[in-house]
Amino acid sequence: MxxxxxxxxxxxxxxxxxxxxxxxxxxxxxxxxxxxxxxxxxxxxxxxxxxxxxxxxxxxxxxxxxxxxxxxxxxxxxxxxxxxxxxxxxxxxxxxxxxxxxxxxxxxxxxxxxxxxPRKLGLENEKRLLGKGVSYCATCDGAFFKGQEVAVVGGGDTALEEANYLTNFCSKVYIIHRRDEFRATRILQERVMNNPKIEIIWDSELEDILGEDRVEALLLRNNKTEERKELPVSAVFIAIGxxxxxxxxxxxxxxxxxxxxxxxxxxxxxxxxxxxxxxxxxxxxxxxxxxxxxxxxxxxxxxxxxxxxxx
Ligand SMILES: Cc1cc2nc3c(=O)[nH]c(=O)nc-3n(C[C@H](O)[C@H](O)[C@H](O)COP(=O)(O)OP(=O)(O)OC[C@H]3O[C@@H](n4cnc5c(N)ncnc54)[C@H](O)[C@@H]3O)c2cc1C
CATH class of the missing domain: 3.50.50.60 (FAD/NAD(P)-binding domain)
Incomplete structure (x- = not known):
């Protein structure tokens, strides 16, 4: 037929x-x-x-x-x-x-x-806390975190642009990057390096996102020293493409x-x-x-x- x-x-x-x-x-x-x-x-x-x-x-x-x-x-x-x-x-x-x-x-x-x-990290808690501090879009969700400390994961143009944008209203923005250099364009790199509200955490990977009903902290692992630490933040913006x-x-x-x-x-x-x-x-x-x-x-x-x- x-x-x-x-x-x-x-x-x-x-x-x-x-x-x-x-x-x-x-x-x-x-x-x-x-x-x-x-x-x-x-x-x-x-x-x-x-x-x-x-x-x-x-x-x-x-x-x-x-x-x-x-x-x-x-x-x-x-x-x-x-x-x-x-x-x-x-x-x-x-x-x-x-x-x-x-x-x-x-x-x-x-x-x-x-x-x-959006490309995901693939963590269980990334899914569970989506919309509760986990976001893939600073333009969409950044304004919900006025005056708070947040983190951006990534090292490309989008991650650096998002970090800069978030400093318009967040008190501090951490950039978590798994390498020791960015692949973003030079001008964006200069902008984040010169922004006093941004702190870059190099060679580090996000192992887990912690919190009951909302994001409360991130568990980071330094991939050179294998050292682990908790970073208290209210939100994490995943910008890995x-x-x-x-x-x-x-x-x-x-x-x-x-x-x-x-x-x-x-x-x-x-x-x-x-x-x-x-x-x-x-x-x-x-x-x-x-x-x-x-x-x-x-x-x-x-x-x-x-x-x-x-x-
Ligand atoms: C968590 C989250 C929060 C966001 N918050 C905001 C916000 O606050 N403000 C804002 O402006 N934007 C926000 N965005 C971005 C916004 O959702 C997107 O920009 C918008 O949805 C894109 O619309 P679209 O129609 O192009 O594609 P999509 O919304 O991705 O829709 C794609 C459609 O294609 C269909 N489709 C896919 N494959 C096939 C197939 N093989 N056959 C048939 N159909 C198919 C899907 O079923 C879906 O209906 C957010 C995104 C996310 C993930």
């Missing part, structure tokens, strides 16, 4: 802020898109207990509740969300093919918004050195009619608002493309 092919104008892969905003715009533009929600409907932000930087919520909003509202908005507009995982794509032919856990689709245009996942969810597309789409999909200003990829939006193509900002904005732009461009589509 041959598998039924579902023919669509626009398929949106991913149901986080970028995909759901693309769905709002695509549905209102009359494209009747189908949204393949994947393993985490609502996206990464659903795990965050408090989002204070998304406009329109003066008292902050729980990440799960925010995404439920976006899902509701897509539903109210008649958007078709299906809880399927994309397993394979074929972008070598038109219409483009997408194979999911629920079936086979053909689409004139595709918006990819599969996000990125992000992994964009682009494995499915790497055969067809141009990726940068970090594995992010390369797009132009119009969110087009190297294949016409295939767009990318949100964390999957953005190594710089990685915010709900920027992802939503990218989703809107990609859907507007996809709509223009479909209006002129010749097949």
């Amino acid at each position: 041959t598998e039924e092919i579902k023919k669509e104008k626009l398929v949106i892969i991913g149901g986080g802020p970028a995909g759901l905003t693309a769905a709002i715009y695509g549905t209102r533009a009359g494209l009747d898109p189908i949204i393949l929600m994947g393993p985490e409907p609502g996206g990464q932000i659903t795990t965050s207990p408090e989002v204070e930087n998304y406009p329109g919520f003066p008292d902050g909003v729980n990440g799960f509740d925010l995404m439920q509202k976006m899902i509701q908005q897509v539903e109210n507009l008649g958007g078709r969300m299906v809880y399927e995982l994309v397993e394979e794509v074929d972008f070598s032919r038109k219409p483009y093919r997408i194979k999911s856990s629920g079936g086979l689709y053909e689409a004139d245009a595709v918006i990819i918004s599969t996000g990125a996942s 992000h992994i964009p969810n682009t494995g499915l597309f790497k055969e067809y789409l141009e990726l940068d050195a970090g594995g992010y999909i390369v797009t132009d200003k119009k969110h087009s990829t190297n294949i016409e009619g295939i767009y990318a939006a949100g964390d999957v193509q953005d190594p710089l900002y990685r915010q709900v608002i920027t992802s939503a904005g990218a989703g809107a732009a990609a859907a507007i461009e996809a709509s223009r493309y479909i209006d002129n589509y010749q097949g």
